[in-house]
Amino acid sequence: MSTIQKISRRDFVKIFGLTSTGIILGCNISSDNKNVIPITDGNTFSPNLFIEIHKDGKITLISSRSEMGQGIKTSLTSAIADELEADWSYISVKQAIGHEKYGNQNTDGSRSVRTILEPMRKMGAAAKMMLIAAAAKKWNVSESDCKAENHHIINTKTNEKIFYGDLVELASKVEIPADETIKLKKVADFKYIGKTLKSVDLKDFTHGTAKYGMDIRIPNMKFAAIARCPVTFGTVKSVESSDAEKISGVEKVIQLDRIVPPVGQFFGALGGVAVIANNTWSAFQGKLSLNIEWNYGENQNFDTEKFKDVLTKRVHEKGKLVPGSIGNVAKAFDDATKVIEATYHVPFLVHTPMEVPNATAWFQGDKVEVWAPLQDPQTARAEIAHFFEIPIENITVNVTFLGGGFGRKSKSDFVVESVALSKKINAPVQVVWTREDDVKHSFYHATSVQYLKGSIDKNGSVSGWLQRVAMPSIVSSFKPMSDYASGFELGQGFTNNPYKIENFRLENTKAEANLRIGWMRSVVHIHSGFANNSFVDELAFAAKKDPVQFHLDLIGEDRIIEGKSNHPYDSKRMKNVLNATAKNANWGRKLPENHGIGIAIHYSFYSYVATAVEVSVINNKVKVEHIWITIDCGLVLNKDNVINQLEGAAIFGMSLALFGKITTKEGAVEQHNFFDYQMTRMKDAPKITVEIIDAMNEPPTGVGEPGVPVIAPAICNAIFNATGKRIRQTPLIDQGFDFE
Amino acid sequence: MKANLSINGNEYSIDAPEEIPLLWAIRDIVGLTGTKFGCGVAQCGACSILVDGMLVKSCSMPISFGFGKEIFTIEGTSENLEFLRKAWNEGNVPQCGYCQSGQLMAATALLDQISNPTDQDIEDAMSSNICRCGTYVRIKKAIHEAVALKNN
Ligand code: FES
Ligand code: FES
DSSP states (O other): OOEEEEOOHHHHHHHTTOTTTTOOOSSOOBTTBTTEEEEESSSEEEEETTEEEETTSOEEEEEOSOOSSSOHHHHHHHHHHHHHTOOGGGEEEEEOOSOGGGOOOOOOTTOHHHHHHHHHHHHHHHHHHHHHHHHHHHHTOOGGGEEEETTEEEETTTOOEEEGGGGHHHHTTSOOOOGGGOOOOOGGGOSSTTBOOOOTTHHHHHHTOOOBGGGOOOTTOEEEEEEOOSBTTOEEEEEEOHHHHHSTTEEEEEEEOOBOOOTTSOOOBOOEEEEEESSHHHHHHHHHTOEEEEEOGGGTTOOHHHHHHHHHHHHTSOOEEOBTBBSOHHHHHHHOSEEEEEEEEEOBBOOOOSSOOEEEEEEOSSOEEEEEOOSOHHHHHHHHHHHHTOOGGGEEEEEOBOSOOTTGGGOOHHHHHHHHHHHHHTSOEEEEOOHHHHHHSSOEEOOEEEEEEEEEOTTSOEEEEEEEEEOOOGGGGTSTTOOSOOHHHHTTTTTTOSOOOSEEEEEEEOOOOSSOEEOOTTTTHHHHHHHHHHHHHHHHHHTTOOHHHHHHHHHOSOOEEOOSSSOOEEHHHHHHHHHHHHHHTTTTSOOOTTEEEEEEEEEETTEEEEEEEEEEEETTEEEEEEEEEEEEOSSOSBHHHHHHHHHHHHHHHHHHHHTOOBOEETTEEOOOSTTTSOOOOGGGOOEEEEEEOOOTTSOOOOOTTTTSTTHHHHHHHHHHHHHSOOOOBSOGGGTTOBOO | OEEEEEETTEEEEEEOOTTOBHHHIIIIIIOOOSSOOSOSSSSSOTTEEEETTEEEEGGGSBGGGGTTSEEEOTTSOOHHHHHHHHHHHHTTOOSSOTTHHHHHHHHHHHHHHOSSOOHHHHHHHHTTSOOTTOOHHHHHHHHHHHHHHHHO
């Protein structure tokens, strides 16, 4: 029988720090009595939802955020283990299901460590205090005579020690400490935080035993592929399915209506024609054999080339003034010694995580269970409750490994599809998107066109900066007629660029959405990072100044700008990363023939990043030779993981710079698969040198995304340095360059 | 269609559609899910396996290609694969891990052919495997490391 202990709801809310949301993080809540926490089954001490200490000393830690390659399963739990003074070799990590009891689980925006590191550390520290209290009781000594060390509590007077596993029963009867009594370790005492711990999943990753969404197998499950209208939100007019039904393995063809999300929330699903089969391949084949007539609907004339022309025209006319503009740019331009203008363009992009969108659902009347690679399992759960009218407590959302996410798996449309199909066929079913589906029916990273005009004064400094942005908004996926980039989007590198400019004017320009718009790793920072860094390089060239020195001057004097968050912008840290990068790249050295070097800096997800890229260009054949990248992300949880993330960001940034482009004709996406939506491959991969600034006393900031925005502009600046050819549009493959 | 496949030394008798690619026969019918789907058109290498020692993109080979041959997948073991696994561990190579089955298969095939590959050999052998997470630098290093481990 369980031992039950009473604790006050208020205490828990305080311990785990989420007072305003009313979410109780860290306590098991049974629906009938919110003040009761089952503490033990006699073999396990679980002081909170995230820690289970077993009698054999093994500790299971729960990872509430999704693992998609960013290493969160290892890094966040290592912080719990550190505070708990646990021996890492006893630790295993379990993935949490999607449930509000774990607090917000949305794994997105490079914010997991930033927002829940402290609560996690407190959980570990609280558990440690309870183990100390238990040992003190056992020895009948004061708690102050006990300390925790390496999976044991030690009596500091007698040197007696007792193993964690042996304290399980006693500890489970100890009061949970109040928040104000929980003390966290000092940086100097960290055992795991800031060091390198290898991924807890290495064994599974190297033996093919990690279970991704697509690896879920349930007895009697079916496989499904869905044909969706080539044009966004088009519908089925008629379908002829006899050829599909003849394919061996195909069992059924079902029409699926579009599931329209209510304004303001959710993603819904596109609908189409689903082929149900007893294996994935037959479902794919069946889908290819369908004859469907579509009503293409209102997006059928959408042509990205024409759209680009429209946006380009618009950014050359006055737009809506954005708050945050300062000074008088018109006067700055009048007084300038030099004024330059440039127009930049980034096309639509798509995430293409290595594992395609997929979900397995089992609809059982009043109960639904789902297994899927999800960045935001709670939204998926809420969508199921909403669309299928199932009480939320009857919905279980199991989060599998994600074979990459990059923002695509924040959207739960593929889960909604799987539940809808399972309901229709009354059996468990796995919906698998083909790669072509993924490329053609995504929530795309928006395109942008930007116009910049800047002035150099008589001192060779930037005196004026006018920037007009045209970019379909993410908000359009939630609210029709959202035809301008929203405030939160402009807050990603536009209104808060790292520069100090006396006269700065930002204007917002209309850009309708004719595709589903989503977010992709680094989101709008890809646009701001590209245009800002390209334009600063152009200004530096116009001013005949060295780009590094020019950037340093533009960042300006040391200053701290408070924002709405607890992460003020500190210009000194920005200059630091730039100086470190310049030093690592040996900036200013004589380069080999046909080589060029470029830099870029960016401030995103509260992290400071600078990069230098060296390229060689021979007969328009570009080779990215070396990327130096420096980050200041405050407190570092897992050093090697940060390095791995930045190496990955460099490659991700290269993919979009070299190859990334989604286009449409008559509303339909033209690309198909990796042969026409190409990725960086090993032969293209440069040397990558990563430096992490030691800032362990600063709060942790983002890691997964901030490395991406600097890559494309730094490559383009390097190509300019090598060839004198200015590139204002990505991808390079469309600008007359080649990489073989 | 009744068919027999020999995978990692085990015999599997299955019932499968005639034209089904090896990838889907292995994943959906035999039930070994370590071999991954990434593109279906021989572009990404996620589905790489060895058939009688030859590196093959299983998404683009019909099941019949495997008849009477020895199929080797990430669930199997070989001397080179074990050294590679060790090196992958040491280098903390994977991020999401999804491409790594295919990467390890391609690397195994490489070491089976060339016992001490150069950077160029590695790039040539591994460039048909995409890693969207971008672990290339580590993969290259780990292959060299596997050779070093083996020679020690
Ligand atoms: S799935 Fe076979 S090469 Fe991509
Ligand atoms: S590790 Fe994620 S695709 Fe390679």
